[in-house]
Amino acid sequence: MSTVVxxxxxxxxxERLRDAGxxxxxxxILGVPLIGLTTVDVGGRLAVDTRFGLLAVAVVAAFAxxxxxxxxxxxxxxxxxxxxxxxxxxxxxxxxxxLSMVLGWMALGVSIALPxxxxxxxxxxxxxxxxxxxxxxxxxLNVVVGLAGLLDLGYxxxxxxxxxxxxxLSTQYGWGFWEALPVSxxxxxxxxxxxxxxxxxxxxxxxxxxxxxxGEIIRVVLLNWTEFSGGPNGISSIPRPSFFxxxxxxxxxxxxxxxxSFFxxxxxxxxxxxxLYYLILVLALLTHAFVSRLRxxxxxxxxxxxxxxEIACKAMGMNTTNIKLSAFAIGAMLGGFAGVFFAARQGFIxxxxxxxxxxxxxxxxxxxxxxxxxxxxxxxxTLLVLIPEFGRNFAEYRMLLFGMAMxxxxxxxxxxxxxxxxxxxxxxxxxxxxxxxxGAQ
Amino acid sequence: xxxxxxxRDLTMRFGGLTAIDDLSLEVxxxxxxxxxxxxxxxxxxxxxxxxxxYKPTVGTxxxxxxxxxxxxxEKLPSHRVARDAQVVRTFQNIxxxxxxxxxxxxxxxxxxxxxxxxRFSLAGLFSLPGYRRAEREAVERARTWLERLRLTQFADDAxxxxxxxxxxxxxxxxxxxxxxxxxxxxxxxxxLNPRESAELNELLLYLCDELGIAILLIEHDMSxxxxxxxxxxxxxxxxxxxxxxxxxxxxxxxxxxxxxxxxDEEGVMQAYDETEERAS
Numbered sequence: 018m019s020t021v022v023x024x025x026x027x028x029x030x031x032e033r034l035r036d037a038g039x040x041x042x043x044x045x046i047l048g049v050p051l052i053g054l055t056t057v058d059v060g061g062r063l064a065v066d067t068r069f070g071l072l073a074v075a076v077v078a079a080f081a082x083x084x085x086x087x088x089x090x091x092x093x094x095x096x097x098x099x100x101x102x103x104x105x106x107x108x109x110x111x112x113x114x115x116l117s118m119v120l121g122w123m124a125l126g127v128s129i130a131l132p133x134x135x136x137x138x139x140x141x142x143x144x145x146x147x148x149x150x151x152x153x154x155x156x157x158l159n160v161v162v163g164l165a166g167l168l169d170l171g172y173x174x175x176x177x178x179x180x181x182x183x184x185x186l187s188t189q190y191g192w193g194f195w196e197a198l199p200v201s202x203x204x205x206x207x208x209x210x211x212x213x214x215x216x217x218x219x220x221x222x223x224x225x226x227x228x229x230x231x232g233e234i235i236r237v238v239l240l241n242w243t244e245f246s247g248g249p250n251g252i253s254s255i256p257r258p259s260f261f262x263x264x265x266x267x268x269x270x271x272x273x274x275x276x277x278s279f280f281x282x283x284x285x286x287x288x289x290x291x292x293l294y295y296l297i298l299v300l301a302l303l304t305h306a307f308v309s310r311l312r313x314x315x316x317x318x319x320x321x322x323x324x325x326x327e328i329a330c331k332a333m334g335m336n337t338t339n340i341k342l343s344a345f346a347i348g349a350m351l352g353g354f355a356g357v358f359f360a361a362r363q364g365f366i367x368x369x370x371x372x373x374x375x376x377x378x379x380x381x382x383x384x385x386x387x388x389x390x391x392x393x394x395x396x397x398x399t400l401l402v403l404i405p406e407f408g409r410n411f412a413e414y415r416m417l418l419f420g421m422a423m424x425x426x427x428x429x430x431x432x433x434x435x436x437x438x439x440x441x442x443x444x445x446x447x448x449x450x451x452x453x454x455x456g457a458q
Numbered sequence: 459x460x461x462x463x464x465x466r467d468l469t470m471r472f473g474g475l476t477a478i479d480d481l482s483l484e485v486x487x488x489x490x491x492x493x494x495x496x497x498x499x500x501x502x503x504x505x506x507x508x509x510x511x512y513k514p515t516v517g518t519x520x521x522x523x524x525x526x527x528x529x530x531x532e533k534l535p536s537h538r539v540a541r542d543a544q545v546v547r548t549f550q551n552i553x554x555x556x557x558x559x560x561x562x563x564x565x566x567x568x569x570x571x572x573x574x575x576x577r578f579s580l581a582g583l584f585s586l587p588g589y590r591r592a593e594r595e596a597v598e599r600a601r602t603w604l605e606r607l608r609l610t611q612f613a614d615d616a617x618x619x620x621x622x623x624x625x626x627x628x629x630x631x632x633x634x635x636x637x638x639x640x641x642x643x644x645x646x647x648x649x650l651n652p653r654e655s656a657e658l659n660e661l662l663l664y665l666c667d668e669l670g671i672a673i674l675l676i677e678h679d680m681s682x683x684x685x686x687x688x689x690x691x692x693x694x695x696x697x698x699x700x701x702x703x704x705x706x707x708x709x710x711x712x713x714x715x716x717x718x719x720x721x722d723e724e725g726v727m728q729a730y731d732e733t734e735e736r737a738s
Contacts, residue, residue, distance in 0.1 A: 325555035334540030444613035
């Protein structure tokens with residue numbers, strides 16, 4: 018097997034050795050002053066001491082490491098090429114379609130069944146809820162970045178707008194979760210348009226910088242406007258959503274029922290957690306249905322066309338201003354919904370929760386998932402939430418692990434985990450087409 | 459013969475550079491008007507002014523729209539030039555939506571019709587009958603053009619992955635889906651082989667004779683431009699140096715001078731004859 022790989026890439030073992038030798042040589046030259054020589058304190062004077070043993074170890078490590086790295090990269094590439102040769106584009110696309118169908122239904126099944134199997138495990142349900150919040154945020158940002166191709170580094174601002182809207186409406190005016198949800202979403206959409214309007218003419222890096230700034234502005238305003246948002250203390254005792262008017266409390270209110278007493282259950286703190294889990298699941302599924310449908314409508318196709326070529330869009334008579342603003346507004350609205358849920362779940366919010374690193378993680382979810390792919394977002398969100406969780410055992414190395422996983426995914430799948438794009442409509446039925454090509458063969 | 463577009467005293471300056479210098483031009487309805495000139499003569503700049511991508515420094519662009527009356531193109535933003543004035547262009551360096559399929563490219567071109575039918579996406583979200591009908595009609599229209607330009611077999615393939623000549627045809631098909639009154643083609647034969655160029659000639663004549671679409675054609679391939687144009691306008695250094703029927707232009711001393719320099723008067727004719735031979 019390995020000889021095939023060598024032959025294919027025209028890199029003989031001798032060449033590999035020479036390549037690694039060069040790296041070892043560079044390591045040696047750098048290593049002499051860095052590792053080989055060291056200063057020691059000899060009775061108040063400094064003297065130079067040598068550590069050639071350690072240097073030798075470092076050079077050998079560089080040599081072996083280079084060999085291993087080369088081999089890993091080449092075999093990965095060879096693997097990819099042989100795979101590409103095996104499949105024609107057509108079978109690949111139908112295979113990707115089946116795969117994502119199966120994965121999608123599996124994910125749905127698992128997410129519905131999860132709280133049933135882990136009904137007494139607070140940690141699992143909590144983490145799954147976090148995953149779903151990120152899935153929803155990812156789907157929202159996917160509209161802006163994945164479909165419309167507008168790089169937004171300040172998405173967390175809309176998340177914050179949604180969360181603070183609900184927190185203020187409920188604590189100040191006594192609004193319930195369900196009344197506040199659409200209003201907060203609309204407010205976030207308004208902020209989306211507000212941000213979108215001045216930056217219509219910007220593209221790429223410049224757009225990213227301005228959106229980054231906008232995200233920070235919202236956070237800094239929330240941090241400093243103490244009378245309005247409580248500043249760094251945040252807003253606490255935000256009311257939790259109720260189950261059709263039934264509160265998740267230990268004792269039933271005067272003349273009414275709590276969730277547990279109404280259904281004749283023993284009170285358990287898990288009831289609320291599981292309810293919250295299903296709530297975000299429903300919200301996320303609604304988001305998914307909404308975005309998938311939009312993608313197949315003129316506005317969704319216009320977003321994708323905008324990502325592909327803005328000038329061609331104008332030449333086709335499309336008003337790119339409206340298209341961009343609609344992408345910002347819808348993306349922001351979905352972020353706002355997620356924010357409302359976040360505030361209701363936490364019961365306490367502060368500007369701490371809406372830092373730039375949140376934006377970066379949401380963006381990473383969209384990019385890792387494969388721009389524009391709905392299922393990819395689910396996979397990436399699961400991965401990005403779970404890796405740091407599993408990494409807890411490694412304490413301070415956990416972010417290192419996180420970074421390494423990201424780099425590996427990008428090497429392995431530069432287009433994202435699921436980069437297959439499904440057309441929004443076809444002239445021919447794909448199954449009929451696959452059947453005819455199989456018949457021809 | 460009525461005038462569809464009249465360009466008056468058009469000047470376009472970029473800082474110190476005058477790309478178009480006091481150019482006047484008439485484009486007749488239902489005819490093919492060729493625009494030729496050496497590289498850098500200002501042909502594409504003229505297109506950019508016409509389609510709203512540049513705002514002309516001086517000058518007027520009057521379009522006598524058959525249904526909407528007179529429109530001043532220089533005052534419209536680029537998307538309204540295509541949407542309201544129905545002046546649609548293609549690009550010298552093809553600009554498709556590469557990751558979308560050919561069919562999707564043609565559907566996107568009908569965005570405004572579909573967007574209206576989807577009523578701000580509400581009718582579309584709930585898939586109401588009115589929207590479904592509009593979508594079916596859009597697909598039918600796309601299918602008609604795909605068949606006319608022999609693109610049906612590529613309908614469900616990503617546009618960016620197809621051969622160059624095919625992409626050129628897709629771009630024309632996409633422009634036709636916008637329902638143009640005036641179609642501006644920027645070097646549609648560039649990169650086509652002689653057989654494909656001959657097919658292009660046939661298509662252009664069909665559009666013009668059968669459908670009455672006026673065509674403005676920038677082209678370097680003389681076998682295309684000389685054969686199909688009813689009228690040719692020659693530009694050099696942003697100025698019009700000659701105008702007339704293909705035969706008149708071919709023999710115009712100014713044109714020969716612009717293309718080949720002072721002395722060699724036979725050159726253009728020779729070059730033209732050679733391309734003729736290659737095509738046939």
